[in-house]
Amino acid sequence: MSKINYREDQLPIIQYEGGKMAVPAVPGAGKTFIVTNLVAKLLEENRQGKGKILILTYMNSAVNNFKVRIKKILEDKNIEDKNYYEVMTIHSLAVKIIKEKPEIVMLNEDFNIADDLQKTMILGDCINNFKLNGGEKAFRFFVKEQKDQMWADRQLEAWDKGFYDLVQNTISELKYKDITPQKLNEYMKENRRGILKIILPIYTEYEKKLKANGLLDYDDMLILAHKALSIDEDLKRKYQNKYQYVFEDECQDSNEIQGKIIGLICEEHNNLVRVGDINQSITGTFSSSDPKFFKNFIENSDCCYRMDMSNRSSKDVINLANELVRYVTQNLQTECKDALEDMDIKTVPKNKGYKENPQPEKYQISYKYYETFDEEIENTVKFVRNINKKYPDKSIGILVPYNDHVNLVAKELIKEDLEFEELGPNSLRKRRVIDNIALIIDFILNCDDKEKLIEVLDKVYIKTDNKEGKKDFIQLLRKDHLNVENLLYDDECSKDIIIDTESDLYQSFLYGIQNLKNIIEYPLTRIDKLILFIGDSMTIEKEEIAIVDYLAFYVKYLVAENNSINLQQIYNLLSDRKNRVFSYIIEVVSEINGYEPLPGSITVCNYHKAKGLEWDCVFLLGMTEFNFPDNIYQKFQCDKWYLKEKYKNPEANIKSEIDFVLNGEVNKNYSKEIKENLVKEKIRLLYVGITRAKEMLILSASAKNSSLDKRKQNPSMYLNILKSIIDKKGE
C-alpha cells in the first residue's frame, strides 16, 4: 500500500495529536479527506484509549459519506474496525444525551422528535386556531389599508404565507433566549400592541400541543441536551469519558448552543477539531447560526491550520473567486466588508504527485445579460444542450435563486428532451405522484366525467414508448359514442378500439381500467387507506412510495383533527401547489440519500442546495441587484410590500420587541442590521456558486422577469465587477 502524499497545507493537520485545533478551509480543499484520514490515523495509534472518537456533521447524508470513507481507509490500512468511532449529526447526539436521562429535563421516557412534517402540521394548526378563535382581526391589523378588493385579498394571502415563517423563526429565537410562553406572558402583560402579542397565543398552543404529543422540535433537542449536560455532572462525565476526541464538520453553520454542547463534552480532554469555511456560511439569516462562533474558536484555539489549496477548479475559476474576495474586503461599504474572510484559494503545486487542478485549453468563463428572464432560461438551456452534445462526459449544474425557478428551467429542459435531475421541493417528478393521486381523486368525485377518466388513463396508467400510438389511442377513446360506463364496464367496447391487444399500450390501458374500477368501489370511510390503495395501483419507485406513505399519514392527521373532512376537501388540499406540507414531504424523502452529480448529468437546483456539490460546468442565473444586493439602501426582500409602513420589516420589529420586553429599551437599529446580514450572506452565496465550477462558468442576469413585465432590474454590482475581470482575462 502506498503512503498518502499529503499537501503542504494538509501536513500539519494530519500530525495533530491533541488539543483544540481550528481548520478553516477553502472550497474544494478536501475537508472530508483530511478529517477521515486523521480519524483513521488516531485510531491506528489507539489514541482514543478507552473511549471513542466522535465525528459530528450537519446533515444526514454526510453521516453516511463519512462512515463509508473511514471504513474504506481502515480497510486499506488493514486496521481492524472495532467501532471506536461514531459518526452522527449534532441533533442525533442531542437526542442520545436526552434519552439517557430524560427525567433531568422533565421529560417522559418515550418522547419523540417532531420532524419538519409534523412541526408544519402542528404549527399550521395553531395558527389556524388562533385566527378562528378571534385572532383574525389582530392578524389583519398589520396589513396595509387597501380599497381594491382584489389587492386586499392578495395582500392577505401574502401575509398569510409570510406569517408562518415569521412565527416559526420567532418561536425558535424565543426558545434560544430561554423565554417560555409563561415568561413571555408575564413580560407582555401591559403591552397591547405589537407582533409578539399575536405570536404569544400561537407559541403557547404550539408548546402545549408538542407536550401533549410527547414531541420535541429541533430547537428543544439542542436546548435540552445542553441543559441536561449542565445540570447533571455524572452525565457530563460520562460523555467526556466516552468521547476522547471530537471532530466537527461544516462548523461555520454551528450556532451558539451547539458550540456549548460540544464545549462541555470536550471540557475534560480538550481534544476538539473544528473544520469549516466562513466564506460558505449561508444559513445565518434563517437559522441561529453565525460564522462569528467559528471566528471566535479560531482565535481561542491551541492551533489553527488553514487549508488554502484546492484542486477542484481551474486557475481561472479560482482567480475569479479570489477577485470577488478582494473586491469585497477592500472596496465594499464598511459595514459589509467583513462578509468574506480575506483568504486566497491557491492552486495545487504541479508535478508533486498531488491531484492537480483542471486545466482547460482556453478561458471558459463568460457572462450574459438578457432582456427577459424567460430568455435567460431559454438560452441557458440551449447552451446546456450544446455542451451536453459536444462533451457528453461533463457534468452540468444550473443554479437559480429560487425554487420556483428550478421548475421553470426543468420545463425548458423537458422541451429540449434533455435528461436532468432537480434538487429541492418543487421537483416536477416528485410532485407528479401527488398530482396523479389528486387526478384520480378528482375522477372519483366526478365519476361520469369522461375527460377526467381519459386524463387519468393518459397521465397515470397508460405507459408506452410509442408516443404517436398513444396520442392516436387517446383520440379513439374520445369518440362520442363511448361513455365512462362503456369504458369501465363494457368489455365489448374494446372492439371499437382498433388496436393491437398485445401491445404494452393496450395492456396498460386494461390495467388502468381494472384499477380504477377497484378504486371507485373502495369504501370512503378511511381516506388515508384509500390513498395508500391508489398508491399501490400506480407503478412507482421506492422513493415515490415513501411520498405516498407520508401523504396518507398527513391525511390521517387531518381526519383526526377534523372528523367531518370530506374527499372534496382533501382534493382541494392536494391540488394546492402552495401547501408547504408537500414541500416537506418531498424534502424528507429526498434527504435520506445524498446527491452527487455524475459525469454527463445535468442538475438544476438553487444556490443553497448547491453547497457541497461540484460540476464541470456551472451556470449562475438571476444575478440581479435584487437577488444579490450590494448595499442596504436598495430594495430589499425583508421589507414586506403588504404590511403597514411601521411593520414593514416584521423580523426587525420582533427583535426590537424582544429587546424591549427584556431590557425595557431598544438597543439597535435591527432593520439595518438584518439588511447588512442579508447583503453579507448573499455575497457568500455567490461565492459558493462560483466555487462549484471545475472548468466552465457562465454568469447571467436579465433586465425583466418576463416580456410583459414593465419594470426593469439592474444587474448585480458584483456581475459588473466580475465582468471586468472576465473581460481582461478573456483576451
Next chain:
DNA sequence: TGCTTCTTCGTTTTT
C-alpha cells in the same frame, strides 16, 4: 430635459 400625471404591480433561502 425636467416635470406632472397615469398605470401597473406586488419576487426569499431552510439545518
Next chain:
DNA sequence: CGAAGAAGCA
C-alpha cells in the same frame, strides 16, 4: 396602498 416606470407636455 405606494413605488416606479411610461406617457404626456412644455
